[in-house]
Amino acid sequence: MKMSKRLESLQPYLFVEIGRKIAEKKAKGEEVISFGIGDPDIPTPSHILKRLCQAAQDPANHRYPESAGLPELRKTIAEWYKKRFDVSLDADREVLPLVGSKEGVAHIAWCFIDPGDIALVPDPAYPVYSVGTMLAGGEPYYMPLAAENDFLPNLDTIPAHVLEKAKLLWINYPNNPTGAVADIDFFNRVVKFAQQHDLAVCHDAPYSEVVFDSYQPVSFLQAEGAKEVGIEFHSLSKSYNLTGWRIGMAVGNAEMIDALRRVKSNLDSGVPQAIQYAAIEALTGPQDCIQEHNAIYQRRRDLVVDMLNSIGLEAKPPKASLYVWAKVPQGYTSVEFTNDLLEKVGVVVTPGTGYGSSGEGYIRVSLTIPDAGLVKGLSRLAGWRSTKKIAW
Numbered sequence: 001m002k003m004s005k006r007l008e009s010l011q012p013y014l015f016v017e018i019g020r021k022i023a024e025k026k027a028k029g030e031e032v033i034s035f036g037i038g039d040p041d042i043p044t045p046s047h048i049l050k051r052l053c054q055a056a057q058d059p060a061n062h063r064y065p066e067s068a069g070l071p072e073l074r075k076t077i078a079e080w081y082k083k084r085f086d087v088s089l090d091a092d093r094e095v096l097p098l099v100g101s102k103e104g105v106a107h108i109a110w111c112f113i114d115p116g117d118i119a120l121v122p123d124p125a126y127p128v129y130s131v132g133t134m135l136a137g138g139e140p141y142y143m144p145l146a147a148e149n150d151f152l153p154n155l156d157t158i159p160a161h162v163l164e165k166a167k168l169l170w171i172n173y174p175n176n177p178t179g180a181v182a183d184i185d186f187f188n189r190v191v192k193f194a195q196q197h198d199l200a201v202c203h204d205a206p207y208s209e210v211v212f213d214s215y216q217p218v219s220f221l222q223a224e225g226a227k228e229v230g231i232e233f234h235s236l237s238k239s240y241n242l243t244g245w246r247i248g249m250a251v252g253n254a255e256m257i258d259a260l261r262r263v264k265s266n267l268d269s270g271v272p273q274a275i276q277y278a279a280i281e282a283l284t285g286p287q288d289c290i291q292e293h294n295a296i297y298q299r300r301r302d303l304v305v306d307m308l309n310s311i312g313l314e315a316k317p318p319k320a321s322l323y324v325w326a327k328v329p330q331g332y333t334s335v336e337f338t339n340d341l342l343e344k345v346g347v348v349v350t351p352g353t354g355y356g357s358s359g360e361g362y363i364r365v366s367l368t369i370p371d372a373g374l375v376k377g378l379s380r381l382a383g384w385r386s387t388k389k390i391a392w
């Protein structure tokens, strides 16, 4: 068998590796508490599940869906964007349902990237931006996200020869893994930069509804001229605990949406219709579940941040997202500290370097752990002690 060179360039997906380590420990009879993946532990709200089950019973939903999605879902998404962000969208030309946003995030590269082209990708970042680019034969150029710049990329430092080959610019706020947020001034700057350098912007925004302390993120599409240069990816996974059902959307620039629809219609057959009806229910039904979930995450966030600081890590409470981004204690690399936690106290966190080399010195702690596990995990963390000798 001769596999493709493309496949050789693919590292195992970050959480597959972490899952393997957890399985090894469990096989030895050890209990592991995981703050790893950002997968909501709270079940899908019952009114959404009820609609899903009802729609699953209808034979009309047993057949191939249209790649473009149900017109009623596209209309619902457009209305939600208007209500939530005051952004007007043409439901037929500027909205595309996705089989979870990961799928669209990966496939958009096929619309823009030819071998030798560049995509500008934040570092650290959700790995799919660079993997999608590489699978299409392109090259990611990494834009470091540093604490001193509030984890925003410094666009002015990107060299001219990179910009000449760059076609796509990725941004993601509220950010995974840093938990950082961006305001409208940043998005306005991104639009200008994209216009100057003929870039298509992809803003990935699955955490815009996972917010704390009354913080309200803005949409990239609220920036002046954003729809002329870019699209926003969105997901129902994190806000409505629908990760297992796979539904997200891309919205914005009609040409980009049309290109993505063309690629997708050749590769997948759309989102199962029962799930599309569940998504309509999620976006139009009672919204109290979002506040309820956010209150739970906020309480967990505060407990996690306090505990991490008390054992010598530096962590600030994020305003949004499902993650606490914390500096590892002196003397450790991200991977060393992650392994040390697993070995000494049986707690799993994600090393910052799993999201790119600028994640060195950090770990990501996910808040999607049930309360009983959280309490146990925190008490284990309290018992962690550094065994590193610090040279002063």
Ligand SMILES: Cc1ncc(COP(=O)(O)O)c(C=O)c1O
Pocket (backbone or CB within 6 Å): 038, 099, 100, 101, 102, 103, 105, 126, 172, 176, 204, 206, 234, 235, 236, 237, 243, 247, 248
């Ligand atoms: C930044 C970011 N984008 C996209 C996704 C994918 O979400 P989904 O495919 O469930 O919509 C995730 C999931 O963790 C994410 O963290």
